[in-house]
Amino acid sequence: MDxxxxxxxxxxxxxxxxxxxxxxxxxxxxxxxxxxxxxxILYDDDEALIPDDAKVKKPSPKDKDD
Amino acid sequence: MTDNHSSKNCxxxxxxIPPGSNFTTIINDEPRDMCCPGCLAxxxxxxxxxxxxxxxxxxxxxxxxxxxxxxxxxxxxxxxTLYNEPNIQKDFVITKDNLSEASLVIEGIxxxxxxxxxxxxxxxxxxxxxAHVNLTNHRARITWDKTVTPLSTLxxxxxxxxxxxxPYHPDKEEQLLEQEQKRATRRLGIAGxxxxxxxxxxxxxxxxxxxxxxxxxxTFMRWASLxxxxxxxxxxxxxxxxxxxRDLKTKHLTMDVPVSLAIGGAYLASVWATITNSGExxxxxxxxxxxxxxIGRFLEMKARHRTGRAGNSLLNLLxxxxxxxVGNDEQLIPVKDLTVGDYVIIRPGHTIPADxxxxxxxxxxxxxxxxxxxxxxxxxxxxxVVGGTINVENPITIKIIQTGNETQLSAIVRLLERAQEEKxxxxxxxxxxxxxxxxxxxxxxxxxxxxxxxxxxxxxxWITLSVLVVTCxxxxxxxxxxxxxxxxxxxRQNGLLITRGHVLESLATATHIVFDKTGTLTQGxxxxxxxxxxTDLSESECIKIAAAIEKHSEHPIAKAFxxxxxxxxxxxxxxxxxxxxxxxxxxxxYRIGKPDFSSQICSQPQPPLPEISGQWLLLCNENxxxxxxxxxxxxxxEAQQTIKHLQQLGLxxxxxxxxxxxxxxxxxxxxGINNTVSGVSPEQKxxxxxxxxxxxxxxxxxxxxxxxxxxxxxxxxxxxxGGATDLAKTNADGVLISHDLLRLVDGILxxxxxxxxxxxxxFWSLFYNLMALPLAxxxxxxxxxxxxxxxASSLVVVSNAMRLNRLKKRKLGPIKHQSETLKTNP
Numbered sequence: 001m002d003x004x005x006x007x008x009x010x011x012x013x014x015x016x017x018x019x020x021x022x023x024x025x026x027x028x029x030x031x032x033x034x035x036x037x038x039x040x041i042l043y044d045d046d047e048a049l050i051p052d053d054a055k056v057k058k059p060s061p062k063d064k065d066d
Numbered sequence: 067m068t069d070n071h072s073s074k075n076c077x078x079x080x081x082x083i084p085p086g087s088n089f090t091t092i093i094n095d096e097p098r099d100m101c102c103p104g105c106l107a108x109x110x111x112x113x114x115x116x117x118x119x120x121x122x123x124x125x126x127x128x129x130x131x132x133x134x135x136x137x138x139x140x141x142x143x144x145x146x147t148l149y150n151e152p153n154i155q156k157d158f159v160i161t162k163d164n165l166s167e168a169s170l171v172i173e174g175i176x177x178x179x180x181x182x183x184x185x186x187x188x189x190x191x192x193x194x195x196x197a198h199v200n201l202t203n204h205r206a207r208i209t210w211d212k213t214v215t216p217l218s219t220l221x222x223x224x225x226x227x228x229x230x231x232x233p234y235h236p237d238k239e240e241q242l243l244e245q246e247q248k249r250a251t252r253r254l255g256i257a258g259x260x261x262x263x264x265x266x267x268x269x270x271x272x273x274x275x276x277x278x279x280x281x282x283x284x285t286f287m288r289w290a291s292l293x294x295x296x297x298x299x300x301x302x303x304x305x306x307x308x309x310x311x312r313d314l315k316t317k318h319l320t321m322d323v324p325v326s327l328a329i330g331g332a333y334l335a336s337v338w339a340t341i342t343n344s345g346e347x348x349x350x351x352x353x354x355x356x357x358x359x360x361i362g363r364f365l366e367m368k369a370r371h372r373t374g375r376a377g378n379s380l381l382n383l384l385x386x387x388x389x390x391x392v393g394n395d396e397q398l399i400p401v402k403d404l405t406v407g408d409y410v411i412i413r414p415g416h417t418i419p420a421d422x423x424x425x426x427x428x429x430x431x432x433x434x435x436x437x438x439x440x441x442x443x444x445x446x447x448x449x450x451v452v453g454g455t456i457n458v459e460n461p462i463t464i465k466i467i468q469t470g471n472e473t474q475l476s477a478i479v480r481l482l483e484r485a486q487e488e489k490x491x492x493x494x495x496x497x498x499x500x501x502x503x504x505x506x507x508x509x510x511x512x513x514x515x516x517x518x519x520x521x522x523x524x525x526x527x528w529i530t531l532s533v534l535v536v537t538c539x540x541x542x543x544x545x546x547x548x549x550x551x552x553x554x555x556x557x558r559q560n561g562l563l564i565t566r567g568h569v570l571e572s573l574a575t576a577t578h579i580v581f582d583k584t585g586t587l588t589q590g591x592x593x594x595x596x597x598x599x600x601t602d603l604s605e606s607e608c609i610k611i612a613a614a615i616e617k618h619s620e621h622p623i624a625k626a627f628x629x630x631x632x633x634x635x636x637x638x639x640x641x642x643x644x645x646x647x648x649x650x651x652x653x654x655x656y657r658i659g660k661p662d663f664s665s666q667i668c669s670q671p672q673p674p675l676p677e678i679s680g681q682w683l684l685l686c687n688e689n690x691x692x693x694x695x696x697x698x699x700x701x702x703x704e705a706q707q708t709i710k711h712l713q714q715l716g717l718x719x720x721x722x723x724x725x726x727x728x729x730x731x732x733x734x735x736x737x738g739i740n741n742t743v744s745g746v747s748p749e750q751k752x753x754x755x756x757x758x759x760x761x762x763x764x765x766x767x768x769x770x771x772x773x774x775x776x777x778x779x780x781x782x783x784x785x786x787x788g789g790a791t792d793l794a795k796t797n798a799d800g801v802l803i804s805h806d807l808l809r810l811v812d813g814i815l816x817x818x819x820x821x822x823x824x825x826x827x828x829f830w831s832l833f834y835n836l837m838a839l840p841l842a843x844x845x846x847x848x849x850x851x852x853x854x855x856x857x858a859s860s861l862v863v864v865s866n867a868m869r870l871n872r873l874k875k876r877k878l879g880p881i882k883h884q885s886e887t888l889k890t891n892p
Contacts, residue, residue: 001280001283004283004286004287005286008267008286008287008290009290011263011266012263012290012293012294015259015263015294018259019255019256019259019297022252022255022259023252023255026248026251026252026255027248031248031251032200032202032203032244032247033200033201033202033203034202034368035178035201035202036178036181036182036199036200036201036202038178039123039178039179039181039182039201040178040181040182042123
């Protein structure tokens with residue numbers, strides 16, 4: 001159990017590193033816009049990347065003929 | 067009064083499509099109708115640059131584009147090229163190596179899809195390296211290569227997709243908002259990290275209590291908790307202590323006092339316990355409590371900032387450039403270089419850059435931004451004109467008499483600041499409860515401490531402390547914020563944005579609702595209401611002729627015709643100030659305008675005015691009078707139902723307007739408003755509302771223009787329309803983003819429900835505290851029991867507040883339904 005005398009201080013040091021990194025990112029303006037990143041993932045133009053057979057779209061008339 | 071033709075709305079901006087217009091484009095494989103050439107041009111640009119997914123993802127309609135024609139006007143392009151000059155750019159552009167970075171403020175952003183559209187469109191311009199648009203504060207940072215594309219091209223491209231870009235000059239207030247937001251985020255982060263760490267150690271300590279643990283480990287872990295919790299108390303919880311100290315000084319107890327008492331007391335006790343190695347530590351409870359409260363504060367602050375683009379609003383009203391007379395030359399210079407005594411030419415349709423006196427020419431000036439009056443006012447030589455207003459008819463030359471802070475616009479802002487200081491405080495339920503509660507807790511603690519000191523001095527300190535901790539008003543202080551946060555979120559989703567904490571409470575207790583007329587109850591611009599042909603020419607042919615002539619004028623009356631399709635071409639246009647227009651189509655001369663002016667050119671006498679009152683224009687050719695046109699400021703479609711609902715809810719509706727034409731009476735009768743005050747200045751508006759408030763009324767003011775700003779600031783609660791000027795929006799307590807007045811009814815209903823829920827919450831938390839208090843006072847409560855009780859009571863309170871999310875629809879269901887039936891049976 002004596003190991004906690006080492007581990008807890010290490011945890012505190014790591015936490016203060018996290019705090020430092022957090023402060024740095026706030027001051028750097030990374031938390032200025034909390035609204036749009038949540039949406040932006042939905043707008044990616046990935047239409048072209050989806051394989052044809054995986055598309056969940058209404059089949060075009062041409063597909064029906066096949 | 068309202069026409070029923072507008073069954074279809076513009077696909078782009080959501081406004082009704084005027085009859086007889088035909089602007090269609092293909093979007094996402096389907097033909098879509100637009101209301102005007104401006105929307106059409108914007109939509110086509112969006113589709114042509116392959117960004118039509120915008121229409122799939124957007125959650126709000128786009129704003130109506132500023133430019134209502136297909137091509138950007140020459141004057142705007144010229145003005146934009148001014149921004150290419152290095153000495154103007156130095157304020158908002160940083161150049162490093164080959165790349166420059168510009169900071170802009172973009173107007174017209176309504177939802178996250180706008181951000182996506184802007185970023186992708188700008189990134190598609192050659193030379194642009196990076197474009198980032200911030201949804202919260204509508205600011206854009208563009209990195210691009212100046213040598214490839216000038217800044218003016220970037221700006222005009224932004225105009226082309228229906229937004230307006232202005233250079234961003236941060237002013238003091240805006241910098242303060244930014245600092246506040248950063249500070250709050252940092253506090254929240256510290257509290258969050260601290261909470262997690264102490265919680266981890268607390269689990270070990272609780273486990274040790276049950277299983278048994280060596281004392282040296284306990285001591286060590288307590289010291290570790292102390293180290294972690296200290297920054298949370300001294301940095302993250304600081305705002306509570308400062309607010310409590312301020313409250314104590316002003317002898318006005320709010321929730322901050324018991325909160326700081328609980329945080330401070332529990333922390334100090336834990337420190338004492340750690341140092342003396344006795345008693346119990348509460349570091350975990352303290353940090354968790356701080357973190358939860360900070361989340362509530364943070365959400366409230368974010369709602370407040372949402373409209374907070376305070377600084378640049380004044381700037382946006384004033385033009386960027388002015389035509390200065392230097393010797394015999396005209397020179398386009400930036401407005402900030404103007405000085406008193408300069409002579410400036412203002413062309414029709416341009417904004418007047420600063421206060422001045424007319425030295426040549428006569429014209430009429432659109433002062434709607436200042437006074438709300440939508441018809442222009444005649445101005446002659448030696449008349450004073452105000453910066454920010456728009457010259458309508460003829461070119462004029464003015465001598466500048468005031469610039470910058472001394473202009474009349476700034477004077478209104480000063481009036482606003484004074485009104486804000488005198489704003490009456492709304493008594494908050496929670497604060498009232500808090501002040502009784504604090505007194506009660508302090509008294510009990512003193513009595514308990516004293517009694518134990520008499521009976522058993524060694525126990526006195528710890529028992530008194532446990533009384534303080536057990537009665538820690540965790541649930542009590544969560545009772546209000548959680549309910550308010552839930553209700554605010556629900557309203558925002560439904561188009562009513564609440565920016566100040568007190569709004570929900572004061573909406574619930576409101577007794578009077580005061581509306582501005584122009585732009586609030588009405589659309590705020592003239593539209594064609596009725597056509598009475600006098601010869602066998604059909605209505606549509608008369609409109610075509612009128613539209614062809616009116617196309618050449620920027621007068622608000624003429625603008626009512628602009629959206630009509632203009633197939634004919636008129637020439638030889640002559641503008642008679644304050645009278646009307648004359649022009650030829652083919653070989654025929656026509657006049658349109660005031661009846662006596664128009665009838666002068668034809669041989670026949672002036673026909674009698676139609677019986678319905680309103681603003682009538684007469685169209686004549688050289689032979690006879692052709693048609694009467696009635697123009698009016700159209701009442702918003704939902705206004706009548708809104709007033710009915712509000713009156714049903716027991717509120718007194720009033721109309722307060724700067725207008726004193728016959729239209730006021732007409733609108734009031736139509737809407738069923740009994741109390742009307744017309745023809746009043748901004749100062750008189752303010753004093754009227756103050757009068758009401760002094761007589762005990764709880765006033766909600768709804769308005770939109772610059773002239774409403776002082777009264778918005780002075781009213782207990784103020785709501786600005788979504789289309790209002792930015793300055794009005796930032797100074798209002800709430801904004802109707804959806805432009806739908808019925809949301810006001812929803813708001814009041816939900817506010818009343820919120821008040822009920824807050825009362826229930828306060829009851830539950832007080833109930834818990836009263837139960838726990840005697841137990842603690844007799845020393846029966848172990849810390850883990852206190853923690854359990856605290857969490858349970860907090861959970862009850864929070865889940866009760868969540869009902870404001872869930873039940874809202876059912877609650878408002880019948881009313882929405884009712885309003886729809888009203889719509890179909892006028």
